[in-house]
Every structure is written in C-alpha cells, then in structure tokens.
Amino acid sequence: MQVPLAQRTIPLHFGQMIASLMMYARPELDGAHQRFWSQIRDNLAVLGIATPRELSQTAGEFKVWEDPTLVLSQTCGMPYRTRLHGSVQIVGTPDYGLQGCSAGYYRSAIVVRADDPRRALTDYCKAKLAYNMSHSQSGFAALYAHTQPLGFWFTNRVENGGHLRSAQMVAEGGADIASIDAQTWRLIQRYEPFAERLRVLEHTAPTPALPYITGPRYDPAVIFDAISEAVSMLDTIDREALDLRGFVKIDPAEYLAIPNPPASAAL
Secondary structure (H helix, E strand, O other): OOOOHHHOOOOOOOOOOEEOOOOOOOHHHHHHHHHHHHHHHHHHHHOOOOOOOOOOOOOOHHHHHOOOOEEEEEOOHHHHHHHHOOOOEEEEEEEOOOOOOOOOEEOEEEEEEOOOOOOOHHHHOOOOEEEOOOOOHHHHHHHHHHHHHHOOOOOOEEEOOOHHHHHHHHHHOOOOEEEEEHHHHHHHHHHOHHHHHEEEEEEOOOEEOOOEEEOOOOOHHHHHHHHHHHHHHOOHHHHHHOOOOEEEOOOHHHHHOOOOOOHHHHO
C-alpha cells in the first residue's frame, strides 16, 4: 500500500540545488508556475527532499539539465535521447490533454500564414522554414520525419531559438512555415494576437511529450508521487492555465526509440 505523503519521513538533504520549469514559461503563467512549484516543494519537503525556493527559469537549458544537483526540470525528447539519458532520470510526463494525442503525448502543428494560397505540404517544399533549434523534437525532428515519406526536406531554413519566434516570423512574412509544439501553439493562440494570421496546415505524428527529469541523486518514483499530488492539489484556475490534465509514466524506452534526423538535415 502506498504511504501518504504526510506519513513519510526522510532526512532532508541540503546544499546546492537547481530546478526549472522553463519549457512553457510565459509572463502570463509565471504566477501559476510558481504556485505549482511551491506545492511540489511542500510535497517534496514532506518526503525529506529539500529544494530551491525559486525556479531558475532564465538559466540556460543545458546548464540546468546537466547540473548534477538537478532536482526537477522539463526537457525535450530529442535532447533526452541524444545527450541526456545517461545522466538524468525521467520522472514522468505531464498530460496536457492535447487533441489527437494519448495521455502524455503531443504532436506538432505545422503552421503557415492564413492567407497563403498553398494547401498541400508539398507545395512548401521550396519554402522558408523557421525552426527553433536543430535539437528540438517538435520544431525539427518531428517535421523531418513527417516530410520524409513525401520525398523532401527544407533546404531554405532559419534557426531562431524559440517556437514563439518561429510563429512570429511566419506571421510577419520572414518565413513561410514552422513546426510548433502543440502545447506552445495552444498558448500562442491564447495569448498572441498575431496567431489570427496563422493556420494549421497539418499535424505531425504524436510522440511522448516533454518529460520531467531529475538528476542522479534523487529517486524519480518519489518525485513522481510528489508531482502527481501537486497536480491534484492545484486550484482550477492554475490547473487550467497550465493545461495540466494529469501526470503519467512513460517508459524511457519510448523516448529513445524515436529516430533522430541525420546530421546532414541541419547542414
């Protein structure tokens, strides 16, 4: 029988620590993310795990992910399988309740300008692709896999560092097409007026969504319990703001099984 959080006692561990929930951070969600983290912190304290008071939301992603004192962060599936899986542990995966996806899965929305007359993805084979990073599952790898059966890949590309910027570039005419994480696209539609100038051309195949990870010194099963309870304890407003429908376990092997684009795809 699982012991309730309040009945577990484990000695607290103090010292240098880092945590971040940066992947879907936006100014409009700062308060909800901090309250979610505060609840996770409280639950982890009951379990004897000390945590940093503040999230390192602006720290470099690999600086956070590769820090041996990492308590909790969220990463992307491609960096996990190409660089991180030997040094971090998957805790679990948020379920954002995304249309067309099983619990804990996501996909990419391939977005173009609403007034662009091209209707098929192959019509964009010579178009300019805006993408966040070449190590992004949703912005790069998923789109690469999606185009291969069609026999092409985008040779005219611009890397810009973030999904939001990719969507902006398409809306403003600086690029023609972009592949956007479906949860990020949901937030763009919610908060960005320029979203009205975009439309979804297609979606990529669903894959496991962005997992929460912890470093080598922590027990991921214990942290999973703390996060699961924190999700259930969030008030309705914060849970809806963060689009959290639950927290699920996905076998790390499912992340590692997703193919990576060849190095030549980013050249």
